Amino acid sequence: MPRHPLGKILFLLMVLIFLLIILKATAKKELAPPAKTVRDVLAPVSKVTMQTGQAIRNVLKLPVSLAKAVKQNQELKEKVSRLEEQLREANEYRLENQRLKKLLDFKETKTKTTWGAVYSAAVIGRDLNNWFGTITVNKGARDGLKVNMAVITPAGLVGRVISVSQKAAEVLLVTDPRSGVSCLVQENRAPGLVEGMSGNTNLLQMIHIPTDFKIRKDQIVITSGLSGLYPRGLSVGRIKKVTREPSGLFFKATIQPFVDFNRLEEVIIIFER
Amino acid sequence: MSNFLLFGFFAVAVFIQSTVLNFFQIEGVKPDLVLVMVIFAALLRGYKAGCGWGFVGGLLEDIYTGNFFGLNILNKMFIGCLVGLVEKHFYKESLVVVVTTTWFASVVSSLGQYVLLTYAGFVVSPSLALMKIILLVSFYNAITVPFLYRWFSRASKIYIPD
Numbered sequence: 001m002p003r004h005p006l007g008k009i010l011f012l013l014m015v016l017i018f019l020l021i022i023l024k025a026t027a028k029k030e031l032a033p034p035a036k037t038v039r040d041v042l043a044p045v046s047k048v049t050m051q052t053g054q055a056i057r058n059v060l061k062l063p064v065s066l067a068k069a070v071k072q073n074q075e076l077k078e079k080v081s082r083l084e085e086q087l088r089e090a091n092e093y094r095l096e097n098q099r100l101k102k103l104l105d106f107k108e109t110k111t112k113t114t115w116g117a118v119y120s121a122a123v124i125g126r127d128l129n130n131w132f133g134t135i136t137v138n139k140g141a142r143d144g145l146k147v148n149m150a151v152i153t154p155a156g157l158v159g160r161v162i163s164v165s166q167k168a169a170e171v172l173l174v175t176d177p178r179s180g181v182s183c184l185v186q187e188n189r190a191p192g193l194v195e196g197m198s199g200n201t202n203l204l205q206m207i208h209i210p211t212d213f214k215i216r217k218d219q220i221v222i223t224s225g226l227s228g229l230y231p232r233g234l235s236v237g238r239i240k241k242v243t244r245e246p247s248g249l250f251f252k253a254t255i256q257p258f259v260d261f262n263r264l265e266e267v268i269i270i271f272e273r
Numbered sequence: 274m275s276n277f278l279l280f281g282f283f284a285v286a287v288f289i290q291s292t293v294l295n296f297f298q299i300e301g302v303k304p305d306l307v308l309v310m311v312i313f314a315a316l317l318r319g320y321k322a323g324c325g326w327g328f329v330g331g332l333l334e335d336i337y338t339g340n341f342f343g344l345n346i347l348n349k350m351f352i353g354c355l356v357g358l359v360e361k362h363f364y365k366e367s368l369v370v371v372v373t374t375t376w377f378a379s380v381v382s383s384l385g386q387y388v389l390l391t392y393a394g395f396v397v398s399p400s401l402a403l404m405k406i407i408l409l410v411s412f413y414n415a416i417t418v419p420f421l422y423r424w425f426s427r428a429s430k431i432y433i434p435d
Contacts, residue, residue, distance in 0.1 A: 019343035020392070026342040027393040035339025046292050053293035125291040128334050128345075130302050130406050131390060131397065136291075163339070170339075177397055198397045200301035201405050262301050 036165035039125075039136060043167045046124035047138055054265070117271035119143065123264050124168065133159075133176030133199035135264060140167045148229055150270045156235035156258035157181065157223060158267050174236070175199060175261050182226040183236055185209070185219050194221065194236055194255065202261050204237060209251040215242045221255055231270065279314070280329065282428075286310055287333050302409040304417045305379065307334055307345075311353045312378050313425045316365050320357030327353025344389050352382045372418045379411035 058065075125136035139145050141164045151158040151171045159179060163170040172179050175196040183194045183206060190213035192206040209215055219239045225232025237257035245252045286306040294303040307330040315323025331349035335342045356378050363370050387402050397406075 016347070019347050023341060023343035023347070023389060023393050026340050027395065034336050038337055039339075042288065046288075049288070049292040050295075053296040056293075057296040126295045128287065128290050128307075128338055129386070130305075130410055131386065131395070177395060198401055198405060200298075201401065202301060262295075262298055 036163075039170075040140070040165050040167045043124060043136075043138055043140075046136070047122060050122075050124055119145075119269045119271055120266055121169075121269055122266055127199065130200045131198065133173035133179070133196055133261065134162070135159075135171050135173065135267075137169050137171060137267060137269070138167070139269065140165050140169050142166050144271060145169045145269060150230045150234070151267050152234060152270065153259050153264070153267055155260075156237065157230065158259055158261075158264065160229055161269065171267070173199070173261055174204060174257070175201065180227075181230055181236065182224045183221050184224045185213065185215060185239070186222050187219050188213050188215075190215060191224060191226075192221075192251075192253070200262075202257060203240075204255040204257055206239070206253040206255055207245065207250065209253060211244075211249065211251055213251075215239065215251050215253055217241065221253075278428075279326065283307060283310060283326070283330050283333055286330075287337050291337065299413055300405070300409055302406065302413055304413040305382070305410060306417070307331075308349060308352065308379060308382055309375060309414050309417055309421060310425065311349050312356050312375050313371075313422060313429075315353045315356035316360045316363070316371065316374065317426055317429050318357075319360060320354060323353035323355075323357025323360075324350055325353070327351070341390070341393060341395070344386065344393070347389060348382055348385050351385060352378050355381065368419060368422065371422050372415050375418050376411050376415035379414040380407060383407040383410055 119139060121137035121139040123135050124138045127134040137151075145161055145164050147161055147164060149161045151160060157174055159171050159173040159176070161169050162172040173196065174181055174194065176199050177196045179196045181194045182191070184191055185206075190209050192209040194204050194206045197203050197205055206221060217239055221236045221239065223230045223232060223234040223236060235258050237255040239253045240256045241254040243252050243254075244250070290303065290306050294306070297303065311323065311327045311330050314326040318326075327350035328346055330353075331344075331346035334345035334349070338345070356374065363374060365371065384407060387397070387399075387407065390397070
């Protein structure tokens with residue numbers, strides 16, 4: 001390093017500019033090779049550490065969990081009876097649908113909502129920063145994972161694979177501002193783009209919803225399958241609030257996702273569509 | 274404490290931050306252990322150590338993360354240098370002073386990260402960033418100080434009266 005004060009300042013300025021250029025260049029790129037190696041080496045240890053952390057949290061939360069369990073039990077009983085009623089109703093619709101299809105001689109076609117294979121993976125890490133919404137899973141290229149595969153849980157859409165190493169893969173959550181998913185409001189098929197707001201908030205926003213659709217609270221949002229990245233019909237979340245975009249031409253809705261992104265432990269990766 | 278051991282602490286902090294700490298989030302936010310350790314190093318060892326360990330801590334984070342390379346190096350190094358520059362004016366034996374310094378340095382660090390991320394094209398609404406990330410992380414970092422500072426300073430073999 002230069003000894004003259006001016007030389008030192010110039011040297012530091014050069015380092016600063018170099019790092020700013022690198023920062024911009026690596027913003028949207030795939031995982032750098034050293035990071036892939038580190039992730040592969042640490043993958044088995046990460047899994048054990050995550051399990052230990054989970055066990056510690058469970059022990060600490062035990063008294064609170066017991067108190068909640070009694071209340072939850074009552075709520076679940078009520079919910080089961082409601083769902084049984086809905087199931088009976090749904091069966092009626094299914095039978096009616098079959099009858100009508102026969103009547104119309106409807107030919108079954110394979111839609112984009114069907115997928116060939118799914119694989120479960122454990123979450124073994126999260127991004128260090130609170131700004132981003134990414135997780136690391138314990139399956140990688142050797143298990144057949146590829147970039148852009150959709151990731152879900154039984155509750156709904158989680159995100160997509162953005163980077164793969166041999167033993168691990170990085171998943172971009174839909175809550176990350178870098179994520180964008182083409183979606184529909186299930187009830188009236190209103191289209192829009194679902195974006196993340198920030199990595200740590202369990203909220204999404206659906207933008208560019210045409211104003212000729214009636215959008216209201218509690219409507220369900222699903223994937224449209226238009227982008228080709230995500231299968232059609234995956235549950236995303238429920239509309240919480242509707243406002244007009246600043247331009248006035250579209251609606252914007254805040255969405256509460258069905259998946260609790262802060263408590264993700266296992267995910268399902270869709271292999272083939 | 275040897276530099277080798279301190280490097281080990283930083284590496285462990287990076288690992289813990291990406292794994293175990295996810296189970297102890299408050300409102301979806303976890304503390305920035307590496308930043309807290311950079312602040313401690315700067316407070317206890319001065320300007321040069323602050324800059325140096327800020328660079329090392331940031332580099333470890335950037336290697337682990339793999340994208341937005343430079344974000345943590347620039348940010349942690351800046352905070353390490355800043356705290357190191359003013360540490361002589363502080364009564365470092367007082368926990369209140371260390372907690373306040375950590376809180377303030379965390380606010381500056383998070384604001385710096387926000388500016389750098391915006392520059393790199395990662396856009397988060399300013400109100401959301403302030404209310405849901407910057408203030409929460411700073412608060413969480415500050416409350417980790419009573420648990421970590423004495424341990425860190427003892428490990429650094431710097432005597433602090435009870």
